[in-house]
Amino acid sequence: MFVGSARSTSSISKNALNSVWTQILRNKSSVAAGSLKARVAELIPEKRNELKEIKTKYGNKSLGEVTVDMAIGGMRGIKGLLWDTSILDADEGIRFRGYTIPELQEKLPATIEGGEPTPEAILWLLITGEVPTAAQARSITDDLSSRATIPEFVEEILDRCPRDLHPMSQLSLALNALQRDSIFAKAYADGINKANYWDPTYEDSMNVIAKLPLIAAKIYRNVYKDGKMGAIDPKADYSQNFANLLGFSDNQGFTELLRLYLVIHTDHEGGNVSAHTTHLVGSALSDPYLSLAAGLNGLAGPLHGLANQEVLRWILAMNEKLGVDHPTREQILNYCKETLASGRVIPGFGHAVLRKTDPRYIAQREFALKYMKDDHLFSIVSNLFHIVPEVLKEQGKVKNPYPNVDAHSGVLLRYYGFVEQDYYTVLFGVSRAIGVLSQLVWDRALGLPIERPKSMTMASIRQMFEK
Numbered sequence: 001m002f003v004g005s006a007r008s009t010s011s012i013s014k015n016a017l018n019s020v021w022t023q024i025l026r027n028k029s030s031v032a033a034g035s036l037k038a039r040v041a042e043l044i045p046e047k048r049n050e051l052k053e054i055k056t057k058y059g060n061k062s063l064g065e066v067t068v069d070m071a072i073g074g075m076r077g078i079k080g081l082l083w084d085t086s087i088l089d090a091d092e093g094i095r096f097r098g099y100t101i102p103e104l105q106e107k108l109p110a111t112i113e114g115g116e117p118t119p120e121a122i123l124w125l126l127i128t129g130e131v132p133t134a135a136q137a138r139s140i141t142d143d144l145s146s147r148a149t150i151p152e153f154v155e156e157i158l159d160r161c162p163r164d165l166h167p168m169s170q171l172s173l174a175l176n177a178l179q180r181d182s183i184f185a186k187a188y189a190d191g192i193n194k195a196n197y198w199d200p201t202y203e204d205s206m207n208v209i210a211k212l213p214l215i216a217a218k219i220y221r222n223v224y225k226d227g228k229m230g231a232i233d234p235k236a237d238y239s240q241n242f243a244n245l246l247g248f249s250d251n252q253g254f255t256e257l258l259r260l261y262l263v264i265h266t267d268h269e270g271g272n273v274s275a276h277t278t279h280l281v282g283s284a285l286s287d288p289y290l291s292l293a294a295g296l297n298g299l300a301g302p303l304h305g306l307a308n309q310e311v312l313r314w315i316l317a318m319n320e321k322l323g324v325d326h327p328t329r330e331q332i333l334n335y336c337k338e339t340l341a342s343g344r345v346i347p348g349f350g351h352a353v354l355r356k357t358d359p360r361y362i363a364q365r366e367f368a369l370k371y372m373k374d375d376h377l378f379s380i381v382s383n384l385f386h387i388v389p390e391v392l393k394e395q396g397k398v399k400n401p402y403p404n405v406d407a408h409s410g411v412l413l414r415y416y417g418f419v420e421q422d423y424y425t426v427l428f429g430v431s432r433a434i435g436v437l438s439q440l441v442w443d444r445a446l447g448l449p450i451e452r453p454k455s456m457t458m459a460s461i462r463q464m465f466e467k
């Protein structure tokens with residue numbers, strides 16, 4: 001029996017899986033009226049028609065030129081993906097279904113009066129494109145907590161992991177193991193009609209999102225604490241439950257930070273490594289567990305999500321090296337120059353698409369100004385905000401010298417006593433799941449095909465232009 005579960009967590013047997021799927025297929029009317037799933041079902045014909053119309057009207061139009069530099073340079077700037085849940089403007093930053101972060105903070109339901117919006121609310125928004133009412137957001141809370149169980153064998157796998165196996169590797173391992181219970185994989189094996197792929201994809205995606213706090217907290221409690229964990233409280237929201245499971249139940253500041261963190265990290269259009277990988281692997285009809293695990297393996301890279309652990313490590317290493325808590329401007333400048341001179345990047349700065357300060361950084365800065373303006377590490381982050389861009393600009397090659405989302409998060413988490421920086425990317429992964437799985441439901445609903453771009457050899461590029 002898994003300690004974090006709200007109800008029996010004995011492994012879902014083959015028969016149980018069969019009956020879940022049979023129920024979904026036979027009893028569509030069991031989808032509660034007004035639920036998120038019912039809304040998705042209503043939107044699907046509309047969206048399929050919209051895509052058909054776009055293909056008919058614009059199918060043979062060009063989205064832009066592809067140069068040899070683009071093919072060699074990480075496909076930067078190539079418009080080659082369909083991704084509806086969010087879009088990034090190089091100067092303005094991210095919009096989630098058309099809304100900026102301040103707009104989300106104004107419009108999405110919160111748990112506390114005037115507080116941060118909830119991940120449940122953005123999940124509804126990302127999947128439907130519609131701002132949920134408080135009752136709709138609450139229905140997601142209830143749905144997720146009713147799905148929040150994990151089988152005993154997954155718990156055992158995590159218990160057997162050595163403590164020095166990186167938390168992101170453990171997360172990926174656990175997701176791959178949970179795949180045994182994929183409703184999509186079962187439905188595919190049973191010969192589901194492709195028109196219905198979205199349904200088990202939705203079920204798997206909601207299950208994954210619901211189970212992630214349990215898995216993530218289990219990893220945290222095993223690696224850094226005594227391995228014991230509380231239970232899901234069906235009355236609490238997703239972030240409160242996650243905070244409880246991690247062992248931060250009395251820390252309201254941390255829970256509120258978690259709400260902000262889990263909302264702003266969800267999605268960053270389709271081309272980033274974690275989103276693109278989830279989409280790519282999903283395009284082979286690998287189920288949501290396998291697709292997300294692949295995406296999170298990409299998130300675990302230091303140029304992507306892992307930068308949020310690297311930033312804090314880098315700041316703390318600076319303080320240790322200098323033997324001070326409040327380094328001067330000159331000391332910070334020299335430390336940045338030393339980092340660059342040793343052939344390393346300054347973590348938390350630069351971006352493949354953004355060309356201005358990341359609005360997710362600004363949202364976190366505002367949170368810090370509200371709740372922890374006198375924290376000494378926040379003052380270092382504020383100094384870096386001004387100093388690093390100067391140093392990077394001097395180099396003359398960095399396209400965006402400004403801070404990204406990862407430059408801030410570690411210092412906020414540490415302020416609330418969440419000090420284990422090697423774990424931070426797991427929080428990012430829990431959040432990113434919400435965005436990439438929302439899109440995955442639409443990938444299957446819209447019948448998007450297997451992804452397979454053309455590659456070139458050096459010889460074939462020469463041949464094209466040297467004839």
Ligand SMILES: CC(=O)SCCNC(=O)CCNC(=O)[C@H](O)C(C)(C)COP(=O)(O)OP(=O)(O)OC[C@H]1O[C@@H](n2cnc3c(N)ncnc32)[C@H](O)[C@@H]1OP(=O)(O)O
Pocket residue numbers: 302303304305307340344345346347348349350351352353392397398399400404405406
């Ligand atoms: C959630 C996220 O994933 S946000 C990004 C998190 N990652 C980081 O913060 C790591 C630090 N930043 C970086 O390494 C880069 O800015 C990236 C990976 C985010 C973007 O990479 P690119 O699109 O290739 O950046 P760009 O075109 O500006 O790179 C040009 C050169 O500047 C360098 N550069 C870019 N950012 C930095 C930086 N923060 N510090 C030092 N050098 C940098 C690149 O390494 C590259 O050098 P090279 O020509 O010798 O290979």
Ligand SMILES: O=C([O-])CC(=O)C(=O)O
Pocket residue numbers: 267268271272273274304352353404405
């Ligand atoms: O957009 C990117 O390439 C990286 C990023 O900020 C994210 O995925 O959140």
